[in-house]
Structures are given as C-alpha cells and as structure tokens.
Amino acid sequence: MELCFFRSLSRFSFPLVSLLFLLSSFTFTSTEAYDALDPNGNITIKWDVTSWTADGYVALVTMFNFQQYRHIQAPGWTLGWTWAKKEVIWSMMGGQTTEQGDCSRFKGNIPHCCKKDPTVVDLLPGTPYNQQIGNCCKGGVINSWAQDPSNSASAFQVSVGGAGTTNKTVKLPRNFTLRAPGPGYTCGPAKIVKPTKYLTGDGRRVTQAMMTWNITCTYSQFLAQKTPSCCVSLSSFYNDTIVPCPTCTCGCQNNLTNPGSCVNPDSPYLASVVSERGKSNNMAPLVQCTSHMCPVRVHWHVKLNYKDYWRVKVTITNFNYRMNYSQWNLVVQHPNFDNLTQLFSFNYKPLNPYQNINDTAMLWGVKFYNDFLNQAGPLGNVQSELLFRKDKSTFTFDKGWGFPRRIYFNGDNCVMPPPEAYPYLPNSSLRKTVSFLVLLIGLLTTFACAF
Ligand SMILES: *[C@@H]1O[C@H](CO)[C@@H](O)[C@H](O)[C@H]1NC(C)=O
Ligand SMILES: *[C@@H]1O[C@H](CO)[C@@H](O)[C@H](O)[C@H]1NC(C)=O
Ligand SMILES: *[C@@H]1O[C@H](CO)[C@@H](O)[C@H](O)[C@H]1NC(C)=O
Ligand SMILES: *[C@@H]1O[C@H](CO)[C@@H](O)[C@H](O)[C@H]1NC(C)=O
Ligand SMILES: *[C@@H]1O[C@H](CO)[C@@H](O)[C@H](O)[C@H]1NC(C)=O
Ligand SMILES: *[C@@H]1O[C@H](CO)[C@@H](O)[C@H](O)[C@H]1NC(C)=O
Ligand SMILES: *[C@@H]1O[C@H](CO)[C@@H](O)[C@H](O)[C@H]1NC(C)=O
Ligand SMILES: *[C@@H]1O[C@H](CO)[C@@H](O)[C@H](O)[C@H]1NC(C)=O
Ligand SMILES: *[C@@H]1O[C@H](CO)[C@@H](O)[C@H](O)[C@H]1NC(C)=O
Ligand SMILES: CC(=O)N[C@H]1CO[C@H](CO)[C@@H](O)[C@@H]1O
Numbered sequence: 001m002e003l004c005f006f007r008s009l010s011r012f013s014f015p016l017v018s019l020l021f022l023l024s025s026f027t028f029t030s031t032e033a034y035d036a037l038d039p040n041g042n043i044t045i046k047w048d049v050t051s052w053t054a055d056g057y058v059a060l061v062t063m064f065n066f067q068q069y070r071h072i073q074a075p076g077w078t079l080g081w082t083w084a085k086k087e088v089i090w091s092m093m094g095g096q097t098t099e100q101g102d103c104s105r106f107k108g109n110i111p112h113c114c115k116k117d118p119t120v121v122d123l124l125p126g127t128p129y130n131q132q133i134g135n136c137c138k139g140g141v142i143n144s145w146a147q148d149p150s151n152s153a154s155a156f157q158v159s160v161g162g163a164g165t166t167n168k169t170v171k172l173p174r175n176f177t178l179r180a181p182g183p184g185y186t187c188g189p190a191k192i193v194k195p196t197k198y199l200t201g202d203g204r205r206v207t208q209a210m211m212t213w214n215i216t217c218t219y220s221q222f223l224a225q226k227t228p229s230c231c232v233s234l235s236s237f238y239n240d241t242i243v244p245c246p247t248c249t250c251g252c253q254n255n256l257t258n259p260g261s262c263v264n265p266d267s268p269y270l271a272s273v274v275s276e277r278g279k280s281n282n283m284a285p286l287v288q289c290t291s292h293m294c295p296v297r298v299h300w301h302v303k304l305n306y307k308d309y310w311r312v313k314v315t316i317t318n319f320n321y322r323m324n325y326s327q328w329n330l331v332v333q334h335p336n337f338d339n340l341t342q343l344f345s346f347n348y349k350p351l352n353p354y355q356n357i358n359d360t361a362m363l364w365g366v367k368f369y370n371d372f373l374n375q376a377g378p379l380g381n382v383q384s385e386l387l388f389r390k391d392k393s394t395f396t397f398d399k400g401w402g403f404p405r406r407i408y409f410n411g412d413n414c415v416m417p418p419p420e421a422y423p424y425l426p427n428s429s430l431r432k433t434v435s436f437l438v439l440l441i442g443l444l445t446t447f448a449c450a451f
Contacts, residue, residue: 035219037331037353037360037408041067043142043178043185043217045079048196048209049170056087056163057170057210061095062135062155063178068146068351069329069362070219070411072180076140077154079178080119084171087162089113094127094136095120095156111161117175122154133157140181144411146349146362147329167211178217184224187217221412227251229285230414231294232407236302238397239423245292249415253289262289263321265377270321288319288376295320296409298330302402303385309341310395310402311387314363316409318373318380325373328382329364331408335394335401337361342387345370359405397425 035041048060063079065071078098088111089097101115122140123131135155143151164170176187195209231245253262263270265288285295297317304311314332318325330346337350338358351360363384365371370382395401400422407414 037333037351037406038068038070039353041070041219043067043219045176045178045187045215045217046196047173047190047213047215049167049211050209052165052210053159053161054165056090056160056165058157058159060133060155060157060209062153063142065142065152066145067219067411069144069331069408071144071147071327071329072140072142073326073410074139074141075181076122076138077142077178077180078119078121078140080117080176081173082117082175083173085162085164087160087173089118090159090161092120092159093131093157094133095122095158097121120156120158122156141326143327144329146351147327147347147364170211172213176215176217182224184219184221185217186220186223187215190215219411224412228415229294229412230296230298230407230409231292232404232414232416233297233299234301234403234417234422235299236397236402236423237304238302238425241423243417243421243423245290245294245297246415246417247291249292250287250294253291253293262287262293264289284322285320286322288321290319294415295323296325296414298407298409298414300404300407302397305397309387309389310336311385312402313383313385314346315381315383316373319376321376324375325410327364327371328373328410329362331360331362331406331411332404333360333406334404335359336388336391339389339391340386341389344385346384 044064044066046062046064048062049057050060051058061079063077088103088106090109091112097113097115097118097120099115099119100111100113101118103110103114106114123137124139125137127137133155135153138151138154140154141151142154143149145152172190172192174189176190178185178187190213193212193214195212197206197208199206227250229250231249233242233244235242251261263286287293287295290297295318297319299313299315299317301313301315302310303313314330316328316330331351337360340348340361343363345366346363347366349362350358351362352358353360365373365382373382374380400419403422404416407416
C-alpha cells in the first residue's frame, strides 16, 4: 500500500516553496561527556568493604549503570585500577583478572593476581554456583537503567591482601578505567561515602559495610569513536524523494587508498569473513559498501496523514557484518512524542530530562521478537510504526516538522541529513487542496491496493 501511495502521488507535480528550516538550531555535536538527554547518566562503581582480614579486606564491588539508554553489550566490560600500595588479590568470586602477573615472591598460597594494575572481567553465564555472587556472571553485559533496571548492575567480590586493615590505614585504589569493551568512559577518583546499609532477608535487621567508596564514570561518544557510527535517512508520502544519509558520514568508500574498507553482499571475500568469525575477536566494524559507510542506519518515513493522526515508519538497518546488536535501543526526539498514541512492536518509555518537556522517547525491541538486531544481511533490520495524535496548534508537515530532531542508536548520536535536503512539502498555497487530495488519494489507493 505504501508503494501504491507513492506511485499515485508522484503523478501530481506541485510547485515548490523554498523552505527555511528551524531544525538547524538543533544541530548537535557530542564532544563532551555531558549528554543533554541524560544529564545525570553515569556508571557508579561502589566498593563495600564487607570485612577486614589478617592482611587486608574483602570487598564487594558493584557497578550500577545509571544511564537511561546506554548499555554494555557483549563482550562486556573490563575494569582496571592501580593499587596504591603493594596489594594483591588473594581470591575473587563472580569475576576474574585477565592476568595473574608476577607472584614469584609468594610461596605456598599463591594469590589470584599480583599485578599493580589488575584488569577484571565478569565470568560467563553458567559459572559453577560456588564461584558466583549476586549480579555476577553475565559475561560483562549490563542493561540500561530505562530498559531493564533489574539487570542494570554487575558485581564481583575481591579478597585483597597487603592492604590496610582498618578504615584509617586502607588506601583507595587509583586510576580506574572502564572499557565497554572499547574506550568511551572516564572515571573519577574513588571517594569515601557513607557505608552501605544492608537489610537482612527477613527485613528485621540492618547491617552495614565497614567502609564504602564510590567511583563515578561518565561516557563521551567523542572518546569512544572518532567517526560517527550511525546515520539517518528520511522520506515522506508527500514527496517521492528519499533523502539518504549524508555521503561519507562514517567513512568514505575508496578502493585506492582504503581497499577492503567495506564489502559488497555478493563478494566472495564476505564468505571468508563470515566463516572466519568467532575465531578472531576483531570488533572493528566490517560494513557493507554504501555511500555513508555507517554500521547502522535509521530510516524515518512519514507514511500516512489522517484527519486526527499521522503515522511514521521507523526502520533500523545493520550494515555491519561483525556485529549483532542485542538489547538495542533508540532515542528519538520529536515534539509530537507528547501525543504518541500507538506503537507497534517496539517498547516505549518517555524520557523527561527536563520535567515539563515530553518530546523524547526511548524505543527498544520486544523480547524474543525484535530485541536482537542481526548482523548485516537479509535479517539485519527491525522496524516499527508510530501513530501520533495531531495537536492542531502545532502540527504541520511544513519545514520538515514531521522529521525527528535527534536520534541516538545505543546511546550514540546518529547523523541527520542537512535540513535543506529534507523532502519538501508541495507549495504552501496549495496546501489545503493538497491535504484534501492526499486524503482522497490515500483512500483511493487503499481501495485500489486492497483489490
Ligand atoms: C506557490 O504557488 C503560488 C501560486 O501558484 C505562486 O504564486 C508562488 O510563487 C509559489 N511559491 C513558490 C515558492 O514557488
Ligand atoms: C550518577 O547517577 C545517579 C543516578 O542518576 C545520580 O544520583 C548521581 O548524582 C550521579 N552521579 C554523578 C557524579 O553525576
Ligand atoms: C572509621 O571507623 C571509626 C570507628 O571505628 C568511625 O568512627 C569512623 O567514622 C570511620 N571512618 C570512616 C572514614 O569510615
Ligand atoms: C594515574 O594516571 C595518571 C595519568 O594517566 C598518571 O599520571 C599517574 O601516574 C597514574 N597513577 C598511578 C598511581 O598509576
Ligand atoms: C555511592 O554509590 C551508591 C550506589 O550507586 C549510591 O547509592 C550512593 O548514593 C553513592 N554515594 C554517593 C555519596 O554518591
Ligand atoms: C570499489 O569496489 C567495488 C567492488 O569491489 C565497486 O563496486 C565500487 O564501485 C568501487 N568503488 C569505487 C569508488 O571505485
Ligand atoms: C549473529 O547472530 C547469528 C544468529 O544468532 C549468528 O549466526 C552470527 O554468527 C552472529 N554474528 C556475530 C558477528 O556474532
Ligand atoms: C509523555 O507522553 C506520553 C505519550 O503521550 C505519555 O504516555 C506520558 O505519560 C507523558 N509523560 C509525561 C511525563 O507527561
Ligand atoms: C521533494 O523534496 C526534494 C528535496 O529533498 C526536492 O528537491 C523535490 O523537488 C521535492 N519534490 C516534490 C515533488 O516536491
Ligand atoms: C491533540 C492532543 O491530544 N493534544 C495533547 C497533546 O499532549 C499535550 C500534553 O500531554 C496535551 O496538552 C494536548 O492536549
């Protein structure tokens, strides 16, 4: 029906108006950790010293993802720090260090790790129960706060030796680094905070940690990647131009200076890449050759215009042969989200960073249905339709109003086409006739296509 609609509409050609776009004021560069749509977003790492030992302490380390829409997906987080003294890790539960380091000065009882700067990773699902603790063993995957708060934390336990054994002598670890698994996060110094209190199982007694310190880590897309990783393309029922992602958004296709920077779906090279997968842990994107070269594209199609409602179709396409996105999410800013009436096959949650403005939505897939965005190929896309109720005082298709102001995929900004390229609305003096015509044509084609 959508195609029918296009076809019948394109038979009419309307004079044009040259448009001024309000949207240029929304142009946005993300060069700093501050994210206007999630101003308090951070990952907080909490160390609770649960007991003192003969030569140190046992600590429960918990990472809380307080970011609304940024999650850590497979292969998961790595957490590193530098010991302030000559500490060693005697043992761990629910996590492990990636390297033991030089423990040659120990006899008999050998520590789990003797490195000055240990690097810890989560254990995998299916770890034996006696090595688990609560919130561990998810392969380093942490969900976002808005999407799945019950899975937004990750924890492990360390027994530290060679450390202070009182809250006066203990020295806080320094230089925390969090990788997810690539760069992007910057962690502040550890700060001593009020000891965590625990409620016993029956809820009748409160115990508390010996000592607690917090570390806060924030994300910056600029640190995570030098080039964008996502772009937006646009189309509408009232104009048959499809506005593609800007050329070279995420890189340029250049066979001379950059051979093999992308692959074509029918290339024999692709087959060898696909068969080699799993053996190497190469995370660098291998994208399908497109003019934009982005791993992910979000397409926004203004699909239908009803009397009181209008309808949008959103399609997310994965062009990366090396990546499946699990628990993907999309953040979309559009003024009509305050009157979103219906959403098909995606989950929705309004985000209100500024209490009274309800123009930002978080969208994500339905579990076991489309929460998994497959690698590039025939299955590499997910889609949904959104139905908005028109607010007569603000609604218009003019000046690109029907298009989103901002889109994030998995927390990273998607580059929009320049506002002057947006599909034009046919000349304004004809608008009344047009919307009538559009409605009529819509109805006619609906019938025509139905038969
Ligand atoms: C729009 O259409 C009207 C009437 O046909 C015409 O006078 C006007 O110049 C057109 N505007 C533009 C920008 O083409
Ligand atoms: C981290 O996020 C939590 C929850 O949103 C917030 O209460 C806290 O103030 C944030 N911390 C920093 C340092 O921004
Ligand atoms: C250290 O422990 C003493 C009691 O043993 C307590 O009074 C003090 O507040 C603690 N200091 C910190 C920083 O936790
Ligand atoms: C922590 O990192 C800073 C800068 O990266 C470095 O100058 C400093 O020496 C490091 N401290 C330790 C204890 O490694
Ligand atoms: C320390 O982190 C915990 C867990 O995120 C949080 O509940 C607590 O408020 C934090 N304390 C401070 C002072 O930021
Ligand atoms: C690069 O090579 C591919 C085939 O490998 C071809 O389809 C494409 O047109 C070439 N691009 C340029 C800019 O030469
Ligand atoms: C993505 O998932 C599919 C189906 O589960 C799997 O066959 C494929 O190997 C995965 N690709 C990557 C890059 O992990
Ligand atoms: C925002 O708009 C949505 C959709 O109309 C509505 O469900 C939600 O309650 C609104 N939230 C606020 C805080 O107004
Ligand atoms: C559709 O919009 C494009 C701008 O993206 C413009 O060049 C084209 O003339 C418009 N077509 C019609 C029929 O209005
Ligand atoms: C037409 C319509 O339903 N408009 C409503 C859109 O949402 C705002 C805020 O929620 C309401 O005030 C409008 O009445």
